[in-house]
Amino acid sequence: MIIDAILLLGGTSTRFNDKDFYKQYYKINDVDLFVYPLLQFVKNTRINRIFLVVDKDHIEYVKETVSSFKFEKEIYIVEGGSTRQLSVFNGLLATNNLGGSNYVLIHDAARPLITQKIIDDNIDSVIKNDVVTTYLPILDSLICLDKDKKATNYVKRENFYKIQTPQSFRFDIIYASHLDRYLQNDVNYSDDVQLIRGKGILHFVLGSEINLKVTTKDDLELVKLHLMRNNEF
Numbered sequence: 001m002i003i004d005a006i007l008l009l010g011g012t013s014t015r016f017n018d019k020d021f022y023k024q025y026y027k028i029n030d031v032d033l034f035v036y037p038l039l040q041f042v043k044n045t046r047i048n049r050i051f052l053v054v055d056k057d058h059i060e061y062v063k064e065t066v067s068s069f070k071f072e073k074e075i076y077i078v079e080g081g082s083t084r085q086l087s088v089f090n091g092l093l094a095t096n097n098l099g100g101s102n103y104v105l106i107h108d109a110a111r112p113l114i115t116q117k118i119i120d121d122n123i124d125s126v127i128k129n130d131v132v133t134t135y136l137p138i139l140d141s142l143i144c145l146d147k148d149k150k151a152t153n154y155v156k157r158e159n160f161y162k163i164q165t166p167q168s169f170r171f172d173i174i175y176a177s178h179l180d181r182y183l184q185n186d187v188n189y190s191d192d193v194q195l196i197r198g199k200g201i202l203h204f205v206l207g208s209e210i211n212l213k214v215t216t217k218d219d220l221e222l223v224k225l226h227l228m229r230n231n232e233f
Contacts, residue, residue: 006091010080036112126168
């Protein structure tokens with residue numbers, strides 16, 4: 001059985017209001033942010049290969065960074081596309097060109113604090129269920145506002161959940177779904193499970209609050225605090 005991981009490093013950090021800032025290369029203790037989730041996938045003995053999908057301009061930098069760690073696991077660097085969906089598809093194409101795999105976990109490098117439990121839970125579930133996403137219940141109250149910021153109604157939070165990554169799939173299902181959308185030039189989905197609606201029952205594994213996506217500088221501070229607390233800083 002071959003289980004691969006696709007780690008997405010593409011994109012600029014527009015919410016930082018700095019067009020030249022790339023959060024995935026932000027250094028914590030002289031280590032790039034993307035290396036932290038990479039290390040977790042390297043550590044997991046059930047993951048066979050890792051595909052890093054990288055913007056063209058940063059491929060050489062990522063190659064140099066990865067080579068400095070001398071990982072024993074097979075790690076491939078793939079050029080990203082113009083959208084997240086195309087970047088994932090390029091990662092799947094690279095996997096397919098190497099003979100494909102049985103299952104694939106797709107994860108955003110902007111979630112640097114992924115745990116071994118989340119990885120293992122995804123693997124256990126995808127082997128049984130084919131299509132899996134990591135999720136969290138919403139604990140805050142939710143309110144719906146109109147365009148004038150006037151409250152229209154409260155929303156029952158019990159009916160809503162936050163989606164995290166990794167999202168995990170039987171390889172042939174997600175590859176065929178991406179290929180179909182690509183051939184239709186329908187390439188702007190921001191979430192991989194959206195592509196397989198109607199092609200399988202979606203199953204869920206519980207994520208973690210620490211598996212947060214770094215979108216603001218406050219998020220970076222939270223990541224730093226966690227790494228310090230766990231002696232990883």
